[in-house]
Amino acid sequence: MPKCDICRARDAAVLQAHTGLRLCKACFFSDIVARTAREIFRYNMIRYGDKVLIGVSGGKDSFVLLNILSQIYEPSKLGGVTVIEGIEGYNRAEHIDEIRRAVRERGVEIHIVSIKDLWGASVDDMVRLSIEKGQRISPCTYCGIHRRKSINLVARELGYDKVATAHNLDDEAQTIIINILRGDTARLYMNHPLRPKGSELFIDRIKPLRKIYEWETAKYAYLAGYRPQEVECPYLELFPSLRVRVRDMIYRIEASRPGSMLRLLEWFDRVFDPSRLRASESIKLSTCIICGEPTSPGRTLCKSCELQIGLLGKVEIAKRTMKRGHSI
Numbered sequence: 286m287p288k289c290d291i292c293r294a295r296d297a298a299v300l301q302a303h304t305g306l307r308l309c310k311a312c313f314f315s316d317i318v319a320r321t322a323r324e325i326f327r328y329n330m331i332r333y334g335d336k337v338l339i340g341v342s343g344g345k346d347s348f349v350l351l352n353i354l355s356q357i358y359e360p361s362k363l364g365g366v367t368v369i370e371g372i373e374g375y376n377r378a379e380h381i382d383e384i385r386r387a388v389r390e391r392g393v394e395i396h397i398v399s400i401k402d403l404w405g406a407s408v409d410d411m412v413r414l415s416i417e418k419g420q421r422i423s424p425c426t427y428c429g430i431h432r433r434k435s436i437n438l439v440a441r442e443l444g445y446d447k448v449a450t451a452h453n454l455d456d457e458a459q460t461i462i463i464n465i466l467r468g469d470t471a472r473l474y475m476n477h478p479l480r481p482k483g484s485e486l487f488i489d490r491i492k493p494l495r496k497i498y499e500w501e502t503a504k505y506a507y508l509a510g511y512r513p514q515e516v517e518c519p520y521l522e523l524f525p526s527l528r529v530r531v532r533d534m535i536y537r538i539e540a541s542r543p544g545s546m547l548r549l550l551e552w553f554d555r556v557f558d559p560s561r562l563r564a565s566e567s568i569k570l571s572t573c574i575i576c577g578e579p580t581s582p583g584r585t586l587c588k589s590c591e592l593q594i595g596l597l598g599k600v601e602i603a604k605r606t607m608k609r610g611h612s613i
């Protein structure tokens with residue numbers, strides 16, 4: 286059994302392709318925690334005293350994010366939010382219990398909300414109505430938009446300063462390529478960690494794991510003893526997206542040239558730094574005339590209200606005000 290290239294004492298457990306190093310479990314953990322902390326520091330993602338709400342899906346990435354943030358930051362300043370999408374066979378009661386336990390074990394408060402309760406229809410309801418109406422809108426659109434809107438609402442109502450999501454390097458590399466293929470310059474700038482705050486209603490989102498490979502979060506979770514029941518969303522197979530094709534392409538390149546994804550993100554960070562934009566080009570979000578939530582520049586209706594009007598002919602406004610520890 287080869288020894289770890291860092292401590293030269295313990296047996297290696299991981300071969301890190303992008304550095305060529307063999308690492309033992311302890312040195313691998315330290316490496317991931319240090320790289321995450323460095324990224325947070327580099328972009329000043331968390332200021333002293335900030336309350337940070339972590340989006341916790343129960344998957345390996347959100348477990349790793351929770352695990353690392355609760356080591357390097359004060360757990361009483363952290364919270365977790367789980368959004369129940371309302372997808373048959375995907376949201377399971379025992380899964381939610383496991384999430385609740387994992388979060389509380391670390392001294393972090395957990396909030397559980399459901400899309401149906403907040404916005405009047407579950408993702409399954411929206412997809413069913415959408416198919417009935419012959420609309421060709423992907424379930425991921427309904428899900429993603431309402432998840433984000435729910436998390437922003439919880440964060441704002443409960444006084445959090447930041448929302449931390451568990452997007453990893455693979456997710457970020459895919460998003461960059463997709464936006465390049467679409468020629469969407471505005472979105473490229475908006476995805477940069479230094480983008481300006483577009484609206485007071487919008488709680489700043491941070492992605493501390495953006496330079497950590499997905500295989501690394503998977504390995505970290507596994508070595509830390511976390512065995513999530515990773516249930517694949519049933520809609521993924523039905524509606525293969527551009528993201529899946531881009532992912533496969535990037536994986537082929539990464540396999541032959543390890544480190545490509547990291548170099549792509551470093552390049553992106555330099556080129557799409559929004560501080561390089563002139564003031565006249567800066568991005569200011571609009572406010573939706575129906576729900577009052579922030580929306581893309583120049584829009585009067587937010588995407589969520591637009592989707593709901595398309596489906597229901599009306600919009601359900603979040604029915605209840607959040608309370609601390611609120612759970613549905």
Ligand SMILES: [Zn+2]
Nearest residue numbers: 289292309312
């Ligand atoms: Zn070691």
Ligand SMILES: [Zn+2]
Nearest residue numbers: 573576587590
């Ligand atoms: Zn709206």
